[in-house]
Amino acid sequence: MSVYDQYETVIGLEIHVQLATQSKAFCGDDARFGAAPNTHVSAISLGHPGTLPRLNKRQVEYAVQLGLALGCEIQRHNTFDRKNYFYADLPKGYQITQDRRPICVGGALQIPSAEGEKSIRIHHIHMEEDAGKSIHDQDPQHSLVDLNRAGVPLLEIVTEPDLRSPEEVDALMTAMRQLVRYLEISDGNMEEGSLRCDCNVSVRLRGSDQLGERCEVKNLNSMRFARRAIAYERRRQIDLIEAGCKAEQQTLNFDPVSGMTSPLRDKEDAHDYRYFPEPDLPPVQLDEAYVDQLRATLPPLPWALRTELATDYQLSPYNAELLTQEKATALYFKRLAAETPHFKAAANLLINKLLPWVQERKTPLADFPLTTDQLAELIQLIADDRVSNAVAYQRLFPALLDRPEARPLALAEALDLIQSQDDDFMATLVREVIEQHPDKVAAYRQGKKNLLGFFMGQVMRQSKGRANPKTAEALLQRTLAAD
Amino acid sequence: MTVDNALISKLEKLARLQLPPEQRQQLLGDLNAILEMVAKLNELDTEGVAPLTYISDAVFLGREDVVAKQVDREAALRNAPDQDGQYFKVPKVIDL
Numbered sequence: 001m002s003v004y005d006q007y008e009t010v011i012g013l014e015i016h017v018q019l020a021t022q023s024k025a026f027c028g029d030d031a032r033f034g035a036a037p038n039t040h041v042s043a044i045s046l047g048h049p050g051t052l053p054r055l056n057k058r059q060v061e062y063a064v065q066l067g068l069a070l071g072c073e074i075q076r077h078n079t080f081d082r083k084n085y086f087y088a089d090l091p092k093g094y095q096i097t098q099d100r101r102p103i104c105v106g107g108a109l110q111i112p113s114a115e116g117e118k119s120i121r122i123h124h125i126h127m128e129e130d131a132g133k134s135i136h137d138q139d140p141q142h143s144l145v146d147l148n149r150a151g152v153p154l155l156e157i158v159t160e161p162d163l164r165s166p167e168e169v170d171a172l173m174t175a176m177r178q179l180v181r182y183l184e185i186s187d188g189n190m191e192e193g194s195l196r197c198d199c200n201v202s203v204r205l206r207g208s209d210q211l212g213e214r215c216e217v218k219n220l221n222s223m224r225f226a227r228r229a230i231a232y233e234r235r236r237q238i239d240l241i242e243a244g245c246k247a248e249q250q251t252l253n254f255d256p257v258s259g260m261t262s263p264l265r266d267k268e269d270a271h272d273y274r275y276f277p278e279p280d281l282p283p284v285q286l287d288e289a290y291v292d293q294l295r296a297t298l299p300p301l302p303w304a305l306r307t308e309l310a311t312d313y314q315l316s317p318y319n320a321e322l323l324t325q326e327k328a329t330a331l332y333f334k335r336l337a338a339e340t341p342h343f344k345a346a347a348n349l350l351i352n353k354l355l356p357w358v359q360e361r362k363t364p365l366a367d368f369p370l371t372t373d374q375l376a377e378l379i380q381l382i383a384d385d386r387v388s389n390a391v392a393y394q395r396l397f398p399a400l401l402d403r404p405e406a407r408p409l410a411l412a413e414a415l416d417l418i419q420s421q422d423d424d425f426m427a428t429l430v431r432e433v434i435e436q437h438p439d440k441v442a443a444y445r446q447g448k449k450n451l452l453g454f455f456m457g458q459v460m461r462q463s464k465g466r467a468n469p470k471t472a473e474a475l476l477q478r479t480l481a482a483d
Numbered sequence: 484m485t486v487d488n489a490l491i492s493k494l495e496k497l498a499r500l501q502l503p504p505e506q507r508q509q510l511l512g513d514l515n516a517i518l519e520m521v522a523k524l525n526e527l528d529t530e531g532v533a534p535l536t537y538i539s540d541a542v543f544l545g546r547e548d549v550v551a552k553q554v555d556r557e558a559a560l561r562n563a564p565d566q567d568g569q570y571f572k573v574p575k576v577i578d579l
Binding site: 030041046079087134 | 498543545
């Protein structure tokens, strides 16, 4: 057993979710990503003196919705604070955040893990604003600052140190991304920075209940970076401890090029944020009616839909999982399932045909050209053995996409795809195939029974897909055995 | 509480300032005078009085989530010590 195996990694996350509001947290600037630099700004986001912040109602609404979904306690009275530090992309010299009384406390999110489902506790969720963006690599003497992002509303979700591996971090971020997309409070796009996390990593001997000294790793804007940073940090801290030293509490930067972490600042010049109450924003008071109304209008949540698909529709856990990754897919399945009794076939069609269509075209499922009514008819043709599964998927489905106004049965008839129920037709086909391959027939009769697949292929091909595979197989077996 | 040289040095660091020696002396005196004046409040007996964080009784009303009152880039950059028509330019923050 390697020395590394004696240690376990303890990880807590600070997850930042950029909210999909129209305007910023405390002023009316456009909050959207991707505009030309410094075009979504105003006297307030530029930090000009004499300006006052006004809180965006929707940020509060989104915070409460996320809190309710995660089972947090919604603090009916919550307040804002100033976190003071000087940096060029923070024009006011402080970030407005919630330090003393955050809007949500407690709660948990379930993730799949190696030991089965695991509950990751939430410490709290608070509202805050984002900083601007600094660009360090375009000008040799200067850093360039774009303040479009300054003041964009964020929720910060702080977890308890309940995670034990990069895989669990990945699972939590995936579950969080899915949840914020279900709630439609964020697009959850990690590449564009709508969802990012800082990892607090420490190590301890297995079996110990003491937490080690933790290091905070920043700059993790993809799951791949997070995985590598945690693996590196785990090794570094164990090496330190094994060498008789101690990991020191630090803020670290992860460099994706070298794959290493390096101190951003250490204890000595650790930030002294001098939090104090934000005098410009009155306390947020939420009444029961407000919280009740948001609770009543919560959309279906991923775990509820997953259970519903697995129990009410009898889908496999795997298919239920696939179909609930996105809310739109799950709801589409339910609409389709309302029109056909063949739930499993509906799930297969959605997974094998519609989802690839969505992925290839980067188009939402809502734009899929066929109606659920047409799909239900297609599924019924397969169920009634009138069109084989293979023909339905490979020929009828693409033909329908080319002619989305057509009815599946009519089109199948027009294209001559209806399976023949005619015994003479089948008997002739089978006889022809057997006559064409006397050597194979002899081999089959001498015991090479796996040649049946070859004969099946020939029959299906010569029937142009119209042969019913079950009938064909039975007839082939009988005929081959007979002589 | 008294302000000493060590505290001034810490404040300099936090505020990203470098004070010339004469200003430093003046600030030391000024800050101590301010603290002394505010220290007068210590004479009051506040036993049993709840901390007063907000002066007004106003509570959250909130703003509707609509885009409004942006300024154009030229106006935004106008007062900057240095800019290139697109970005604010500041002394290099990180060595790459």
